[in-house]
Amino acid sequence: LEAIGHETQPPARFTEASLVKMLESEGIGRPSTYASIIGTITDERKGYAQLVGNTLVPTFTAFAVVDLLEKHFPDIVDLKFTSKMEQTLDDIATGEVDWLPYLKEFYLGNDGLETQVKERDSNIDPKEARTIHLEDLDTKIRISRTGAYIESENGNINLPKDMPPADLNPEQVEVLLKGPKQLGTHPETGEPIYVKLGPYGHYLQLGDKTDENPKPKNVSIPPKVKPEAVTLDMAVRLLSLPRTLGVHPDTGRKIQAAIGRFGPYIVHDLGKDEEGKAAKDYRSIKAPDDVTTITLDRALELFAEPKAVRGKRGTATPIRELGAHPSDGEPVNIYNGPYGAYIKHGKVNASIPEGHTVEDIPMDVAVQALEAKAGTKKATKGKKTTTTAKKTTAKKTSTKTATKTTAKKTTTKAAAAKKSTGTSKRVKTND
Structure with missing residues (x-):
């Protein structure tokens, strides 16, 4: 017998590009909504996922939200349900489906959203909904307004905001439950110095928290310094800050x-x-x-240097130049975007058609794709003009059109919310 080694690894996490590719394959979202979906997932206020490099890393909040929806509102995070809704919205936009009956059924039907919420709301235990159960961990992790924390008999222990659930293991939990490490005492004040862990990472605390000293002095440990590498001398220097x-x-x-x-x-x-x-x-x-050692002269040198502008980008460089457009002579180029390569001519951007790549797409096919994209924009503008004309023609028609337009926006917004939730589910699965 020959022993054959076999290693298993969890599925790779999504990047923005791979997530969009998955959404396309499931029929969820449209090119015009992918940016808003990614934006919802990575919104710091919602806290569903963090961008680490170009990787989407799910948070404890994402696990709690998805678990709640899967238990009590499974349809909302069902990919087939969301895909079907997308298709219905497309049919409403083209006039093939009447929007009013669809909305009534969706919100007020026998199994509509309003009915589901009323029936299931009383079955949701708020404390349980904020609790996360991870494999190989017996510890209870709960979610609060300030982030995730471990619940213990000796009090709650905050988890760093940038710590993903996959990185929390029994060894780390044991260290956290033991409490803060005391480095020693401050040579001048005689107070103890602790290494502690908070929502934003490890930090140093000078002295104990008491009624007389409710807010002991603390200072963050520099990001590139490991907590175990902090010495008493370094701690004293850091606590001298600012x-x-x-x-x-x-x-x-x-x-x-x-x-x-x-x-x-x-x-x-x-x-x-x-x-x-x-x-x-x-x-x-x-x-x-x-x-801890920078001098005034060095600080003045840094202030004299031009300040870097956060997020400033230069002009994008095309990855392929197709040539001049046959109608106006303006350049037609291909660029790399957040969701893949695209064709650009003036202000019109178009995706590369299926069956073609960046290397082999000819000018005539690129022009056709650009014309189709431009035609879609013109058709949308034409609809707005028609609506305006109807408003001018008759007051009743105007009111009806306005109601219809508002309803469409409401439907789209609801769909966007569902798509975002469904995406969170996939993020959890690939963690």
Whole structure:
């Protein structure tokens, strides 16, 4: 007998592009709605998923929401249900299906959304709905307004906001339940110094929390420093933050060095702006500079450098140039987008038709795709013009058209919500 090794790995997580590809294969969403679906999933206020690099990583909140929907509203997260709804919405948009009977059935039917909510709401236990059960973990994890936490006999232990459920294992839970590690005592105050874990990562705390000292001083541990690598000397230096480095020679106002949620930084107090609000100028501190040793002269050098504009992008470079458009001579190029390659001519963007690739698509096929896309936009504009004309013709027709338009928007919005929820389900499955 020969022993054959076999390793199993969990399915790869979705990227934005692979998620859109999956949605297309399931018939969910349309090119015009993919961006809003991704936006809903990654919205920090909702907290369903985090973008780590280009990977979508589900959060504890996503697990709780999907579990609730699967138990009590399974249709809402059923891919076939959502796909069928998409097709019906398309038929309503083309006039093949009447919107009013569909909406009545959807909301007010025997098994409509209103009926489902009324019947099942009383069966939902709020505490259980906020509880997550993970494989190989006996610990109870609950969701609160401030994030996920472990429930224990000695109190609740917050989990870092950037910690995905897949990274929480029994060993980590055991460390968390043991409580904060004491590094030693501060040489000047004699107070204990602890390494603790909060919603935004590990941090240092000086002293114990008491009635006389309800808010002990704390400071974040720099992102690139492992908690176990923090020494007592380093902790004392970090707890000295924020440090006042001196005053700016031009403004006479103080410059400080500190650590925040996103790492170490220096800040220049600029006083009040024209609206009377506090104005400050920030710069990140990057290696080899150290927040605990940076000098005033070095800080002035950093402030003298041009400030980087977050999120600023340069002009996109085409991955292939097809040539001049036969009708106006303007360039027709192919670019890489967040959801794959696309053809661009002026302000019109079109997807590469099936059966063609970036390398082999000819100019005539690209022109046809652009004309089809432009024709769709013109048809949409034509509908708006017709609606306006109807409003001018008769008051009754105007009211009817307005009602119809509003209903369509409501239906689309409801569909978008369902698509987002359905997507969360897939994110959970691929975790």
